[in-house]
Structures are given as structure tokens and as C-alpha cells.
Amino acid sequence: xxxxxxxxxxxxxxxxxxxxxxxxxxxxxxxxxxxxxxxxxxxxxxxxxxxxxxxxxxxxxxxxxxxxxxxxxxxxxxxxxxxxxxxxxxxxxxxxxxxxxxxxxxxxxxxxxxxxxxxxxxxxxxxxxxxxxxxxxxxxxxxxxxxxxxxxxxxxxxxxxxxxxxxxxxxxxxxxxxxxxxxxxxxxxxxxxxxxxxxxxxxxxxxxxxxxxxxxxxxxxxxxxxxxxxxxxxxxxxxxxxxxxxxxxxxxxxxxxxxxxxxxxxxxxxxxxxxxxxxxxxxxxxxxxxxxxxxxxxxxxxxxxxxxxxxxxxxxxxxxxxxxxxxxxxxxxxxxxxxxxxxxxxxxxxxxxxxxxxxxxxxxxxxxxxxxxxxxxxxxxxxxxxxxxxxxxxxxxxxxxxxxxxxxxxxxxxxxxxxxxxxxxxxxxxxxxxxxxxxx
Amino acid sequence: xxxxxxxxxxxxxxxxxxxxxxxxxxxxxxxxxxxxxxxxxxxxxxxxxxxxxxxxxxxxxxxxxxxxxxxxxxxxxxxxxxxxxxxxxxxxxxxxxxxxxxxxxxxxxxxxxxxxxxxxxxxxxxxxxxxxxxxxxxxxxxxxxxxxxxxxxxxxxxxxxxxxxxxxxxxxxxxxxxxxxxxxxxxxxxxxxxxxxxxxxxxxxxxxxxxxxxxxxxxxxxxxxxxxxxxxxxxxxxxxxxxxxxxxxxxxx
Ligand SMILES: Nc1ncnc2c1ncn2[C@@H]1O[C@H](COP(=O)(O)OP(=O)(O)OP(=O)(O)O)[C@@H](O)[C@H]1O
Ligand SMILES: [Mg+2]
Numbered sequence: 001x002x003x004x005x006x007x008x009x010x011x012x013x014x015x016x017x018x019x020x021x022x023x024x025x026x027x028x029x030x031x032x033x034x035x036x037x038x039x040x041x042x043x044x045x046x047x048x049x050x051x052x053x054x055x056x057x058x059x060x061x062x063x064x065x066x067x068x069x070x071x072x073x074x075x076x077x078x079x080x081x082x083x084x085x086x087x088x089x090x091x092x093x094x095x096x097x098x099x100x101x102x103x104x105x106x107x108x109x110x111x112x113x114x115x116x117x118x119x120x121x122x123x124x125x126x127x128x129x130x131x132x133x134x135x136x137x138x139x140x141x142x143x144x145x146x147x148x149x150x151x152x153x154x155x156x157x158x159x160x161x162x163x164x165x166x167x168x169x170x171x172x173x174x175x176x177x178x179x180x181x182x183x184x185x186x187x188x189x190x191x192x193x194x195x196x197x198x199x200x201x202x203x204x205x206x207x208x209x210x211x212x213x214x215x216x217x218x219x220x221x222x223x224x225x226x227x228x229x230x231x232x233x234x235x236x237x238x239x240x241x242x243x244x245x246x247x248x249x250x251x252x253x254x255x256x257x258x259x260x261x262x263x264x265x266x267x268x269x270x271x272x273x274x275x276x277x278x279x280x281x282x283x284x285x286x287x288x289x290x291x292x293x294x295x296x297x298x299x300x301x302x303x304x305x306x307x308x309x310x311x312x313x314x315x316x317x318x319x320x321x322x323x324x325x326x327x328x329x330x331x332x333x334x335x336x337x338x339x340x341x342x343x344x345x346x347x348x349x350x351x352x353x354x355x356x357x358x359x360x361x362x363x364x365x366x367x368x369x370x371x372x373x374x375x376x377x378x379x380x381x382x383x384x385x386x387x388x389x390x391x392x393x394x395x396x397x398x399x400x401x402x403x404x405x406x407x408x409x410x411x412x413x414x415x416x417x418x419x420x421x422x423x424x425x426x427x428x429x430x431x432x433x434x435x436x437x438x439x440x
Numbered sequence: 441x442x443x444x445x446x447x448x449x450x451x452x453x454x455x456x457x458x459x460x461x462x463x464x465x466x467x468x469x470x471x472x473x474x475x476x477x478x479x480x481x482x483x484x485x486x487x488x489x490x491x492x493x494x495x496x497x498x499x500x501x502x503x504x505x506x507x508x509x510x511x512x513x514x515x516x517x518x519x520x521x522x523x524x525x526x527x528x529x530x531x532x533x534x535x536x537x538x539x540x541x542x543x544x545x546x547x548x549x550x551x552x553x554x555x556x557x558x559x560x561x562x563x564x565x566x567x568x569x570x571x572x573x574x575x576x577x578x579x580x581x582x583x584x585x586x587x588x589x590x591x592x593x594x595x596x597x598x599x600x601x602x603x604x605x606x607x608x609x610x611x612x613x614x615x616x617x618x619x620x621x622x623x624x625x626x627x628x629x630x631x632x633x634x635x636x637x638x639x640x641x642x643x644x645x646x647x648x649x650x651x652x653x654x655x656x657x658x659x660x661x662x663x664x665x666x667x668x669x670x671x672x673x674x675x676x677x678x679x680x681x682x683x684x685x686x687x688x689x690x691x692x693x
Contacts, residue, residue, distance in 0.1 A: 382530045389490050391518035391547035404534025
């Protein structure tokens, strides 16, 4: 399928649905302009340096028509829920916020607004809240989401608020029919607030759906955010996400990222350490088996003085799985005393699996401490032999070492029940999972 | 009864011929010591017997309890009671030491048709052994050998050995890098294993270990062959005179 027909299909889909979208003339105009820019530039492809490992054809083959709206009942969701019973839940189905499936009370100091409602009641406010994506290729899918802006959620956390329970945001792809959904998420965390957010992606059906998420988070001075992100969709879904995070002075953001599902996942994180002493800690793991692909791109910009980054990513590929980690850290001249460390370690379990790792440091000041490293390898034969020499089964030994390889990313998850669930999910993807469980 | 019988074994690692016709018999009940200069092939010999990858057997045989040892995969050798205490035990962060002990013991028990030990029985057993080895119990809950001192790694090997009670123990320089007290503890562990239906092969550079664990035979491996065999007095002679007088090499007798 040529790029032209993809553009034609996007344009046709746009013409077919935007007339019914809320927001009045101003929003209609914004969507038109966004669409014109998408059509003008095209979607990123292999010629874009930051997009060269992605299987673009897998996205191009998806239907760009909107996923038909489905009404889900709570019992359909029950089997996919994480063990976060006390956590207020926010549910988006194919990009649309579902108040009936969500908790009305999101916790003390936390206000949640349905974006679709906001677009019709206060389009000007929505205009201010939703970042307008730029022309950069890395922002192109966010621009596409802007062209179709309709559903999503806005979350505001009051200054100094510290909700006792984490917020559980569940992104459901209904997957009953092929189709594309675009979602917007806007989160504002007030000064000194403490937020724990669990973001969980699941698919209910096996239709080849395409979900496109454009999200942004503003973290005010002195606020702390712990963000756990778990991709667990089935074997057919394609997910694209573009996250913008901006941190003010003395704020702290930590992310625990797990890509354990989906046919294709492309995740962009664009994080700005704008204020002095802002710090981010990013830990991540992707596991790709079968024909899955996970392609992670992170760009962290140090603007403020004495800002800190520590990034620790692991990737495991088996069968014909393909993974990519592309991590760029930019230290701007004003970021004196910045400290950045980045590590990407990757494991290939079978000859046909493929992983690409590209750490990139761009440093524009002398007063900085940076370390980075990327490795791609197989299991250590000396470690394997040691376990075999103790009588362990080869498949068990392999699984043990594979689990050991990613364990520290899992143990970093702050919520114990969630940590156990993620551990189970990872172990469940290994051969001889029952034996490995007896090791836990 | 013969436990191990090696005949004219020739082994290559990469391009290099390392063992050039090793012949060695180990009887049940025997403790034998293998000595020899650095690089003479001692670890290659214990490695090839335990099934280390990367070693290519060109010719020769190794028979263990009447079976063709070289045809068995490494895990099978371990389950049949062959134990290698590594010269350089590898660190495996993320794999818990005590879980490995348990998995290992249960793999062997299962192979022998014995029921697996439950968590309680196992912990009692391992606690007793760890006291014997005078090891700190906290080492149990660390990653396998992770951050262990040199001596702690060696003790951990012997802990595994005393738990698994092998029929044939191959100890590759388990005495190197041990302080006097640790040497004594390790020697006690080895002596406790001595029995009429087991055999122990100790690779060592030092006479000192042999004062505590008295060997029945001493073999000198040099240039990829056993160039001299004798009783414990051979070890004393080597200590006095070094290896040069043996004039080993491809042509040595
Ligand atoms: N993979 C390999 N490729 C090339 N040479 C190898 C390889 N493995 C071992 N060797 C060589 O084989 C020889 C024998 O090594 P080995 O480790 O068996 O010696 P050793 O007798 O145990 O020595 P030490 O007393 O120092 O422990 C050495 O010269 C070593 O460098
Ligand atoms: Mg050696």
C-alpha cells in the first residue's frame, strides 16, 4: 500500500466524521489545519532517523476509519483488571472516556473531566489545555490525533494533594472490529502534589485495531509523580503513543514501563527537565516474541541546572520478535551540573529475533556528568553451564537467566501487588513457567 | 568398582589442542589429586568431564559408572552424580542462591526417583550444612555467588557439593585463595564426603590441602597428558623440586 493511499484514507475518514465532532467552529478549524499538516508532511517512515526500525506497513494496513462505538459492561472488564481494588478507576474505551465504567470520585484533590464534554461545554478551555503538536516527525501521530480530537480525559491534581490510592487509568481497545481510535490525555499535577498513576492497556477482541494516544503531563514545582505503564494488549493490536512530559523545578518523575503485549507498539516519550533540580527516573522492559514488535523512543531534554536523568531499559526478543530502543538525551547549555545516565541492555534468545539499540547523548555544556551504555547479547554461556552443571533443565536454566536479566526493572515497581502481577506476566512469557514460579 | 575411566582423551578448544591423550582411572573410594603447571589443561579436563561447552573431543573416551560420559548432556551428568566445583564460580545476579540449591537438589532427587523435599525439610537441611561450612546464612539469600569474596565462592561450591552428595566430585582448585581456617572447613567438607562408593578428584597447586585430605594417588598433568603418577610422596617431591625435572612436553613419558 503506498503512502498516498494511506493519506487518502485518512482524509476520507476525516471528511466522514469530523462534521459530528464537538467543539464548534474553532475546533473544526484546528482539526482541519492539523489534517492539512498531516497530509502535507505525511506520516513518518523509515527515512526518518528516529523511525527507521518501525514496521510502518503494519500501521498502513490498518483501517483508518473510526472504531465503531461499543457499549461495554463492567463484567467485560473484570477479567483484565489489575489488583488495584481500592484505586479509583478511569476507563477509556477506544479513546472515549466512559463515565459509567469509571469511578466518579478520583480521590481527594483530583479532578477528572471527560474531554468530549469539555469540548462541547467549554471549547476555549479545551483549546488552552490541549497542546498543539508541532511539525516535527516525532510529533506527527500526535498531530494526527489532533486532527481527530474528540475523546479523552483531563486530570488535574491540586497543589499539595497526595491522594492515598493510585489512579488507575485503563485504556481498552474493544477490538471487535477493525478501526482506528485517537485518544487525548492531559494531566496537570499541581505544585508539591504527589501522584501515582497506573496506566494499563488491554484489548478485548482480536480485530486488528489501531490506537493512537497523544498525552501530556505538566508537573509543577516540587511535585512527585510515579507512573506505571503496562501494555498488555493481545496479539493483534497496534498502538502508537506520544507522551509529552514537562517538569518544573525540584519535581520528580519516575516511570516504570512494561511492553508485554500487542502486535506492534511504538512509544514516544518526549520529556523536558525544564526547572532546576528536576529529576526523572525511567525504567522499562519490552518482551517481544512471536511476530511482535516494540519500538521505544525517548527524548529527554535537560534545560534546568542540576537536573538528573537515570534511565534503565531492558529488552528481550525471541522467535521473530523485534525490538528497538532509541534513547536520546540532550543537555542544553543552561543545564549546568546536570547528571544523566542511560543504560540499555538487550537479550536475543533466538537467532531470528532482532533488537536495535541506539543511545544518543548530545551535550552542550562542560559542566555535566553523563554515562551511557548499550548492549545486545545472548545469555551468558558460562552462567548457563553453571546451572546445567547443577542438574537444571536447559529450558529452566534459560528462563531463570532471562528472568534474572530483567528482574531489577520489575522489583522497582512501587506497588507490591502490581509488582507481583507484572512478575507473573513476565514469568508467564517464559518457557517452563511453572518451574520458574517455584523459584519465586 | 571403577567410577571414572578416561582413555587417551584428546580435546581441542578453538584451534588449540589442549588435552593430548589423557588416560586416567578413578576407583570407587579413591581420592586422587591432579597437579600440574598453569595452563597444562587441568580445568579443561574437569570441564570436558562436566560437559563444558566450547570444548571439542577429537578422540578418546570417558566412561562414568559404565556409561559413555561424553555422550550425556551436562545436566544429565550432574543428575547422575557428577559434580564440578568450579575454579572460578560464575556470578549469577538475579538467581537466588538458596533457590538454586533447592532446584538442584530436587532435580537430582527426582532423577533418583526420590520425592522432592518440601520447603521446611529443605531449609533444615541447608541450615545444617551452612553451619558445617561456617558460612553466613545471609549468603543464602543473595544472587548466586553475587559479590561473594573469593573464599565465600569456594565455600559455596563445597556447600553445594555436600548437599548434593555426588558420586564423583571434581574439585578444581577449591583450595586456592582460601585462608587457613577456610581451608580446614573445606577439607572437612571433602573428608565428610569420602566413602567407599564415591570418588573425589582434586585439582590443586598446593601440598597444603593434601595434608588435610590425604590422596590415594597423585597425577601430574603437563602438556596435555598425565606425565607422572604416584602416591602422596609425589606431591611432596613436586613441592620441593617444582615441575621442571619431569621434562614434560609432547614427548614426555
Ligand atoms: N577456548 C580456548 N581457546 C584457546 N585456548 C584455550 C581455550 N581454553 C583454554 N585454553 C588454553 O588451554 C590451556 C589450558 O587451560 P586450562 O584452564 O585447562 O589450564 P589449567 O591447567 O587449569 O591452568 P591453571 O592452573 O592456571 O588453572 C591454557 O593455555 C589456556 O589458555
Ligand atoms: Mg585451571
